[in-house]
Amino acid sequence: MxxxxxxxxxxxxxxxxxxxxxxxxxxxxxxxxxxxxxxxxxxxxxxxxxxxxxxxxxxxxxxxxxxxxxxxxxxxxxxxxxxxxxxxxxxxxxxxxxxxxxxxxxxxxxxxxxxxxxxxxxxxxxxxxxxxxxxxxxxxxxxxxxxxxxxxxxxxxxxxxxxxxxxxxxxxxxxxxxxxxxxxxxxxxxxxxxxxxxxxxxxxxxxxxxxxxxxxxxxxxxxxxxxxxxxxxxxxxxxxxxxxxQSIAPVWNTEGALLACIGPRAGAEQTVRSAARLAGQLNVRWHAAYVETPRLQRLPAAGRDRILSVIRLAEALGAQAAVLTGSDVAQVLVAHAQTLNCATLVTGRPVAGSWTSRLTGRGGGLARRLALRAPTLDIIEVGEAGSARQLPASSAPASPEEAARGGWQAHWRGYALALGGCLAITLLTLPLLSLFDQANIVMLFLLATVLVALKFGRGPAALAAVLNVAAFDYFFVVPRLSFNVSDAQYLVTFGVMLLVGLLIGQLTAGLRFQARIAASRERRAQSLFELTRELSAALVDSQVAELGQAAVQRNFGGEALVLMTDARGQLRLPAALPPGFDASVADWTLRNGQPAGLATATLSAQPWHYLPLKAPMRVRGVLALRPGQPRWLLIPE
Missing domain, CATH: 3.40.50.300 (P-loop containing nucleotide triphosphate hydrolases)
Known part of the structure; x- marks a missing residue:
């Protein structure tokens, strides 16, 4: 970045x-x-x-x-x-x-x-x-x-x-x-x-x-x-x-807009509540942002639910929320604040007594990193609430695939293959001991670590680095078939080998994360381009509805319906309604101009998500969606 x-x-x-x-x-x-x-x-x-x-x-x-x-x-x-x-x-x-x-x-x-x-x-x-x-x-x-x-x-x-x-x-x-x-x-x-x-x-x-x-x-x-x-x-x-x-990066404090920085720790909702109260007192617009790093992508389902609930709270309190991606949280937040022209950032206060605070002796934390990157921005730290209401859990259930994601069990195949790769490279290089110098054998072990990192990520790569150092010591360093070391210089070799392996795994995992984000953005841009091109050729509203319905299904999976209104302002329903679809909920959405159903605060038990299609003068129809991954509805984008 x-x-x-x-x-x-x-x-x-x-x-x-x-x-x-x-x-x-x-x-x-x-x-x-x-x-x-x-x-x-x-x-x-x-x-x-x-x-x-x-x-x-x-x-x-x-x-x-x-x-x-x-x-x-x-x-x-x-x-x-x-x-x-x-x-x-x-x-x-x-x-x-x-x-x-x-x-x-x-x-x-x-x-x-x-x-x-x-x-x-x-x-x-x-x-x-x-x-x-x-x-x-x-x-x-x-x-x-x-x-x-x-x-x-x-x-x-x-x-x-x-x-x-x-x-x-x-x-x-x-x-x-x-x-x-x-x-x-x-x-x-x-x-x-x-x-x-x-x-x-x-x-x-x-x-x-x-x-x-x-x-x-x-x-x-x-x-x-x-x-x-x-x-x-x-x-x-x-x-x-x-x-x-004009490509102007420094913030111009012309309106005093706020940016609430949502973190992964419990209590992030207090930052959002304080930012909303401050924005109301100052009568300024405010935004909320959460930055997802490669490490935070591996949070368990409960942690992701908590973050999504905080984002929904920010939107309910009037913020424009965004989920951002990057490896450096402070850098991403500063860039986002500059884009939105927000002169004040609101963050949570670091936990007293954390290991980072003890190590630096001065509190470290996100606020300090933000101050170093953007000295002209005002930064407000919000203290913890002694007693506050717990936010309800996400109303969109996780799919079985998502529920399994994030734990050690979800990556057992990668760890197993890392172990198998270490065994394979050891068996491959043993016959080559008399032909190759030990430095070349070390390169082969490092190559195995890189391949594991490319395919399976940071955790399996770290395991491969440790196992490869142990295998090199046991099979290739005198005395062989022993972990004893006769020459102290080999300790430096082991340390450098382990450090290089871990570093390569870290960098490779970061590159995989950035590549995945870039590919996702490219797919979204391509989908929007195709939809724009198709809509430009549409002649009647029924064609627009069909194209929109197909585009939503391509991006969200599952089922989608685009329902337009007739001359009397009533929804035109299909002859055969899909399972779980409730016409009365769709009609409520049309009359009230508010989302309803799945992942909303209104009739959340419904399996479908109903969204009003708003034109400048009135609501022109309803988009009904039953996504393949319901949790996607909770992400602002």
């Missing part, structure tokens, strides 16, 4: 950026003027910027604008080209709507399209104006628009609970997330109230009703806070993207 001084960017992130560049070159840019309420000045600021661009020589066209009778806003329109609106008959009247086809035919450099959350008249090509904007962007036209925070889909319920008013026109959060620029237009609640009283927001009668309802000062303060936080999230994403593009 590269050292922390290596500032090269992550290859996967670079590939994602390269894939996005051609698409970004074809698509137009989206600038959103974002505010907490009507009347903060979004349209005014947008038209002011449009006039500045026109003065600079750029082609700016107004597709649709809503002045709401505000004279100051209307005064910014002269000089800007305006597209004629489309007249649409609707319920014995004629409404004037944005003309999408005229805008596509005109193809200006910049097109101003106000009121992003507006609902189009029935019979229009798109139901929502934000969908019109998506088509304009796909045609390569730069679009400027305006949006209030209460129109974001994810905040619809929150805003309704605060203001007591239901907002019917919403925009998917992904529209704001994907915007190239977000310009926050902000005023204080007192200033906005003064504008409302002065008639600069609504006409007098409307202003009076608004002041008694939506524009109460408490509402304005709460909505302003939400808008500021949502803008900060977008800026945070911009910072992370820039750091990836």
């Amino acid at each position: 590269a050292s922390t001084a290596d500032n090269r960017p992550d290859p996967d992130q670079l590939l994602a950026a390269l894939r996005g560049e051609p698409q970004g070159a074809r698509r137009g840019r989206l600038r959103i003027y974002f505010g907490a309420n009507a009347g903060v000045g979004k349209t005014f600021a947008m038209l002011g910027a449009a006039q500045a661009e026109r003065a600079a020589g750029r082609e700016v066209v107004v597709g649709v604008i809503e002045t709401h009778g505000r004279r100051d806003t209307a005064a910014l329109l002269p000089g800007l080209e305006q597209l004629p609106l489309r007249e649409v008959p609707y319920r014995e009247q004629v409404l004037r709507e944005f003309d999408l086809d005229a805008a596509l035919a005109r193809r200006p450099a910049i097109l101003v399209v106000d009121e992003l959350a507006h609902s189009n008249v029935s019979g229009s090509r798109h139901a929502k104006r934000w969908q019109d904007v998506q088509e304009l962007l796909a045609a390569g036209i730069e679009v400027w628009s305006a949006l209030n925070v209460q129109h974001l889909e994810s905040l619809n319920g929150t805003v309704g609970a605060i203001t007591g008013i239901r907002v019917h026109e919403t925009v998917p959060d992904t529209v704001l997330d994907d915007a190239d620029e977000v310009v926050l237009v902000d005023v204080t609640p007192d200033e906005l109230t003064a504008r409302l009283k002065a008639g600069k927001v609504y006409l007098p009668q409307q202003a009076e009703r608004a002041a008694q309802n939506f524009f109460r000062k408490g509402n304005l303060i709460a909505l302003r806070e939400i808008a500021l936080r949502r803008t900060a999230e977008h800026v945070g994403d911009d910072v992370r993207s820039y750091r990836v593009e």
Whole structure:
């Protein structure tokens, strides 16, 4: 693994950026003027910027604008080209709507399209104006628009609970997330109230009703806070993207994000609980990570269950959890913190009186290694809890193969073959004693140790190293057929031989671990590439469901079902349901938008795992999975 001084960017992130560049070159840019309420000045600021661009020589066209009778806003329109609106008959009247086809035919450099959350008249090509904007962007036209925070889909319920008013026109959060620029237009609640009283927001009668309802000062303060936080999230994403593009490794402490470092020892859940509490007090995002080393891969089933339970606790408390791999825990955690731009790491405190503490005399531990690798990061050590609730065991049963994995019995074949290999190399080299020098015979014994390490790993390799030293001493060193040593120099030979054998076994086992991880990543990347290629050729949703179902079965084994909804919003079930599948649980998952069944906290006794397929606006279906290895469902990836 590269050292922390290596500032090269992550290859996967670079590939994602390269894939996005051609698409970004074809698509137009989206600038959103974002505010907490009507009347903060979004349209005014947008038209002011449009006039500045026109003065600079750029082609700016107004597709649709809503002045709401505000004279100051209307005064910014002269000089800007305006597209004629489309007249649409609707319920014995004629409404004037944005003309999408005229805008596509005109193809200006910049097109101003106000009121992003507006609902189009029935019979229009798109139901929502934000969908019109998506088509304009796909045609390569730069679009400027305006949006209030209460129109974001994810905040619809929150805003309704605060203001007591239901907002019917919403925009998917992904529209704001994907915007190239977000310009926050902000005023204080007192200033906005003064504008409302002065008639600069609504006409007098409307202003009076608004002041008694939506524009109460408490509402304005709460909505302003939400808008500021949502803008900060977008800026945070911009910072992370820039750091990836520019290959910037040092952490920029712009938001104070936390990374909880989960260890294999009992009590790791206290680290997660403390990190969650600290993140809540600081009101920052937080992550959790567990690093699996070659040694930790050999943990017994009970130890792996405990770690998976801690990871699930972190996710339940709001963290984004990850299972990482590497031979150096501190190096992997520092690299992960730099990738996520986390300036603070939370770790467990080393056990007092451990042999490492006594050996170093200064506590050693993960926190010290992290401090040495990343001196600029803040590190918080969490003490042990005197009395805490034990986490429940994993709800996903281990398969017989997994249950047997990790103990000495699981590797008995490797140990037996190591013993057999030692016997074979001894029998092979005995007739060669008169032909070869002892140094060459030592090389053959070391070769046997390397072969055992390559095939069976560290434990059998260590046994082979010890047995080979003993066999060389007994059969090849004078006096033969005895463990006595006539020349003290042979003790050095035995020591070097044993040390080299153990070292080779250690290094070879590490290489096998890295090769296995690389092969797993390659298989995952290849599977995703094949799925992407197949989905690009799919024409109807049934083909998408079949392809997704086949991909899940290839990766997880077992059985899988992708259930889509019909026109009434009901799941389309197959004629013959597989054994153990419960349609009522699938329907619960669809209605509540939450996972259920195996490896979840809801109906965990079910043999199937039910996962909602969420689209920006609603849940479009359910993925049901009965994996060959149920425990895989507990790993975040």
